[in-house]
Amino acid sequence: MNKQSEHFLFGDETPIEDLGGGLKRQMLGFNHELMAVKIWFDKGIEAYTHQHRHSQVTYVVEGEFHFNVGGVVKVLKAGDSCLIPPHTEHGAISPTGGILIDTFSPAREDFVEDK
Structure with missing residues (x-):
């Protein structure tokens, strides 16, 4: 991936992508080494269980999420x-909705293809 975001991104100017199914996504900044993304969940929405090659850290801004990471579920x-960790199955359900x-x-790379 040879793209990168602008150095400064402003929340009220950066597009919010409707992913369908009660999920929305806003890019917060990225280059080939690192990416940060804001995700909105409507109440009761489940992010399907999946895995990918990337390391991921997720921070809960608001709401409650039931996370399944490698078969262990925590609220x-x-x-x-x-x-x-990379290649670990994970998913989440948000009974309250949240960010x-x-x-x-x-x-x-799949988040910025064809953009």
Whole structure:
């Protein structure tokens, strides 16, 4: 990936992508080594169980999330975070709705393709 974001991104100017199914995503900054993304979950939405080659740290901004990381489920609330190692199955359900900040290393190329 040879793209990178601008050095400064402003929340009220950066597009929010509707992913469908009660999920929205906003890029917070990226280059080939690192990416940060803001994700909105509507109430009751489940992010499907998946895995990828990237290391991921997720921070809960608001709401409650039931995270499954490698078969272990924990309830995370605002201020909590989790580390998801590469190639580890993970997913989340948000019974309340909420907001996450996801960081990835290296960056998720699939999030910026054709943009």
